[in-house]
Amino acid sequence: AQSVTQPDIHITVSEGASLELRCNYSYGATPYLFWYVQSPGQGLQLLLKYFSGDTLVQGIKGFEAEFKRSQSSFNLRKPSVHWSDAAEYFCAVYLGGATNKLIFGTGTLLAVQP
Amino acid sequence: GAVVSQHPSRVICKSGTSVKIECRSLDFQATTMFWYRQFPKQSLMLMATSNEGSKATYEQGVEKDKFLINHASLTLSTLTVTSAHPEDSSFYICSARVGARDTQYFGPGTRLTVL
Numbered sequence: 001a002q003s004v005t006q007p008d009i010h011i012t013v014s015e016g017a018s019l020e021l022r023c024n025y026s027y028g029a030t031p032y033l034f035w036y037v038q039s040p041g042q043g044l045q046l047l048l049k050y051f052s053g054d055t056l057v058q059g060i061k062g063f064e065a066e067f068k069r070s071q072s073s074f075n076l077r078k079p080s081v082h083w084s085d086a087a088e089y090f091c092a093v094y095l096g097g098a099t100n101k102l103i104f105g106t107g108t109l110l111a112v113q114p
Numbered sequence: 115g116a117v118v119s120q121h122p123s124r125v126i127c128k129s130g131t132s133v134k135i136e137c138r139s140l141d142f143q144a145t146t147m148f149w150y151r152q153f154p155k156q157s158l159m160l161m162a163t164s165n166e167g168s169k170a171t172y173e174q175g176v177e178k179d180k181f182l183i184n185h186a187s188l189t190l191s192t193l194t195v196t197s198a199h200p201e202d203s204s205f206y207i208c209s210a211r212v213g214a215r216d217t218q219y220f221g222p223g224t225r226l227t228v229l
Contacts, residue, residue, distance in 0.1 A: 034218075041225070043120075043220040043222040044220050045220070045222045046208070046220075049217055100163070101160055101163060103160075104157045104158050105157065106157045109155075
């Protein structure tokens with residue numbers, strides 16, 4: 001069955017430290033992959049997406065993600081975290097064909113220590 | 115670009131009343147809109163998918179007579195929670211996209227509290 005797994009429910013990093021949020025997917029076809037961020041009480045904002053081409057994708061706010069087909073992964077990275085990055089992060093995969101919808105991981109809550 | 119709005123942002127209602135939530139794509143025409151429900155500290159649960167001018171497709175377990183969805187135009191979809199009860203209290207988020215493989219853009223969400 002198609003699924004998205006975010007193994008880390010909660011991560012705490014120090015401001016200025018690097019960040020990597022993990023995402024693994026299970027999907028038979030070539031995936032369309034997304035990372036969204038949600039601040040408390042807000043909707044979701046698109047950080048970046050992968051459809052095809054270069055497997056290293058650049059997004060907004062200094063984020064990047066790398067698609068690794070062999071590992072079925074699409075991990076999100078940022079070299080230096082800012083306090084304003086504290087939020088919930090969701091990885092999602094688009095299921096095409098008759099399913100025609102996004103499925104989301106369970107999310108990773110990022111806390112940033114001063 | 116690609117802005118989706120929701121109205122209202124918060125609503126408090128009495129049990130048994132109906133509540134309507136609007137979702138608008140402000141700068142693009144959305145052939146498909148989606149309605150999600152999010153419980154505290156949980157991921158988004160897709161409730162239904164609506165295409166302009168046709169009936170919504172509901173996910174398994176979602177009562178279509180309770181959660182009425184209307185997608186009357188390419189920029190507007192509405193979700194009406196009928197005869198709301200306290201267990202319907204939740205955060206409701208809509209999203210919209212142009213084509214099947216396009217990015218979904220999300221609204222800011224509506225916090226519904228049923229007393």
